[in-house]
Amino acid sequence: MLGLPLFLLSSLTSFAYCDSLTISAPITGPSSKPVPNSFVGLGIDGLSLPEYAGNDSQPNSFFGNLVSTIVNRSGSEVFLRIGGTKLDHTLYNASQTKAVQNVMSENLPSGANYTVGPLWFNALKLLQELPMNFIFQAPISVGTIQDTVTFARLGVEAINSTKLQAIEIGNEPDLSDFGSPQDYVNSWRQRAGNVSTNLTNLPNNIYQGLSLSSGASSPWNVSTIFHDGIDKNNSIKTVSHHFYEVYPGRGKSQPVANASQYLQTTLLNHTYTVSVMSGLDSAVTFLANEHPDIPLIIGEMGSGLAGGNNNATATKKILSSLGTAVWTLDFHLYCMSIGIAGISNQVGAPGWSFAPFAPGPVDDLPSGIRPTWYGIVAAADFLGHDVEKPKYVISLNASEDVIAYAAYQGDDLSSIALLNMKLWDPTINPGTLRPNTTVQLDVPSGVSSVLVKRLTGPGGLSLDNVTWGGESWGYHCGEGRPVQTGPVPETLQVESGAVNVTVGATEAVVVSMES
Numbered sequence: 001m002l003g004l005p006l007f008l009l010s011s012l013t014s015f016a017y018c019d020s021l022t023i024s025a026p027i028t029g030p031s032s033k034p035v036p037n038s039f040v041g042l043g044i045d046g047l048s049l050p051e052y053a054g055n056d057s058q059p060n061s062f063f064g065n066l067v068s069t070i071v072n073r074s075g076s077e078v079f080l081r082i083g084g085t086k087l088d089h090t091l092y093n094a095s096q097t098k099a100v101q102n103v104m105s106e107n108l109p110s111g112a113n114y115t116v117g118p119l120w121f122n123a124l125k126l127l128q129e130l131p132m133n134f135i136f137q138a139p140i141s142v143g144t145i146q147d148t149v150t151f152a153r154l155g156v157e158a159i160n161s162t163k164l165q166a167i168e169i170g171n172e173p174d175l176s177d178f179g180s181p182q183d184y185v186n187s188w189r190q191r192a193g194n195v196s197t198n199l200t201n202l203p204n205n206i207y208q209g210l211s212l213s214s215g216a217s218s219p220w221n222v223s224t225i226f227h228d229g230i231d232k233n234n235s236i237k238t239v240s241h242h243f244y245e246v247y248p249g250r251g252k253s254q255p256v257a258n259a260s261q262y263l264q265t266t267l268l269n270h271t272y273t274v275s276v277m278s279g280l281d282s283a284v285t286f287l288a289n290e291h292p293d294i295p296l297i298i299g300e301m302g303s304g305l306a307g308g309n310n311n312a313t314a315t316k317k318i319l320s321s322l323g324t325a326v327w328t329l330d331f332h333l334y335c336m337s338i339g340i341a342g343i344s345n346q347v348g349a350p351g352w353s354f355a356p357f358a359p360g361p362v363d364d365l366p367s368g369i370r371p372t373w374y375g376i377v378a379a380a381d382f383l384g385h386d387v388e389k390p391k392y393v394i395s396l397n398a399s400e401d402v403i404a405y406a407a408y409q410g411d412d413l414s415s416i417a418l419l420n421m422k423l424w425d426p427t428i429n430p431g432t433l434r435p436n437t438t439v440q441l442d443v444p445s446g447v448s449s450v451l452v453k454r455l456t457g458p459g460g461l462s463l464d465n466v467t468w469g470g471e472s473w474g475y476h477c478g479e480g481r482p483v484q485t486g487p488v489p490e491t492l493q494v495e496s497g498a499v500n501v502t503v504g505a506t507e508a509v510v511v512s513m514e515s
Helices: 046-053 061-074 118-129 145-158 181-198 222-227 259-265 270-276 278-290 313-319 322-338 372-383
Strands: 008-012 040-045 078-083 090-092 100-102 114-116 132-138 164-169 207-212 236-246 296-304 342-346 391-396 402-409 412-420 436-442 449-456 490-493 498-504 507-514
Touching: 040 046, 040 061, 040 296, 040 372, 046 078, 046 118, 061 078, 061 372, 078 164, 078 296, 078 342, 090 145, 118 132, 118 145, 132 145, 145 164, 145 181, 164 181, 164 207, 164 236, 181 222, 207 222, 207 296, 222 278, 236 278, 259 313, 270 278, 270 322, 278 296, 278 322, 296 313, 296 322, 313 322, 322 342, 322 372, 322 391, 322 402, 322 412, 322 449, 322 507, 372 402, 372 449, 372 507, 412 436, 412 498, 449 498, 490 498, 498 507
Parallel strands: 040 078, 040 342, 078 132, 090 114, 132 164, 207 236, 236 296, 296 342
Antiparallel strands: 008 436, 100 114, 391 402, 402 412, 412 507, 436 498, 449 490, 449 507
């Protein structure tokens, strides 16, 4: 259907760049599977749920407005995964007056580290007013089978029936106390089976399974767990695998002496990103061949997890700067192109440096927004809000520094993304001009102009003044709604079937076709 190369790209020399390239648009492999409009999702660390929801008298409109931003650009309700390791070690206490209670010091027989009360589930009810669908986690690592059933029942009762996307049982079993994948499968099937027996109004295949950690390795892989029988009863709806690309301050990475170098060789290195995603590629291939009706979801995703001082300046520049925003866009588009069906961007707890936003202003983040957010919005814009035609995304052969993707609506080319992965740090050579590359796009006949939106900021390590299409988001500026603070998107006229687009170092542009 999309087999013809509809356009050609060739890079022209500009400033520091002296290379030239030609790029066609082949359609190969699993990328021919349509990309859901709901691809761009969110995830909340379970114990932070009340902060994002607000309360009966004052719902968190900041969070609600951010959700609406994605909905308005994707044309689809956002799926929200509520879960994590802490929630997998949490049980329900009906008499508890607080929403969340830390009970680690009490050494409860159940093994729980936390308990939640009725107010926690009331926070879940508050979120039903937002344009969202929900993936809800019940525990497997603590308590009894009945504890799991109770937690799942309360979650299902709090979520509108039309908004329940899936139930998860447990989190990251490869990091838990299971002796083997088979032990996990046996426990999972027992608890999921009891949930289904007690909650008879649920579909059989209501479960998002596995939820493997980012570092999961053999034998903890998707194929082994399926061969061990996790879907014996055809109860798996989606498979979840988590992903965090870098770990600054941990192990071999400690300490981070040069944030620029670290960012350039990891997140801003597309080849590196593809290499560390090889396990996800294998999972996509296995499911496509053996279980084609079960998609893979990145159920928890962030740029990285930090050790030591999570809020150190160098760590922030790596985990959520303009450069990280460009990586975020690259990661989303690459996942679209290889057949992954969605990403839950982990917003986490307020102090997590990689999180795209907090539930509101916090001490070191008065705006409540980090640059990573802008890459997420750009990904939603790239896919587009038209829900009438299937969407397809392909990766294009480009250069080491300039990465390119194309999106189609049905048979028609709808947009092209160009990402310049070269790190621009103006503090290293003050007064020098930002390098850029001018790319010639040969567009299909019938396209008379293109709209260019730009993801940019002062420099690749910038933590502030990042914009997407000239828009900014913040708590005190728009309360989570977009505000035009920079140049509006640019309309360029097509001449002789081609148009030239410039993309600077550590910038990205999305070029949308207009007739």
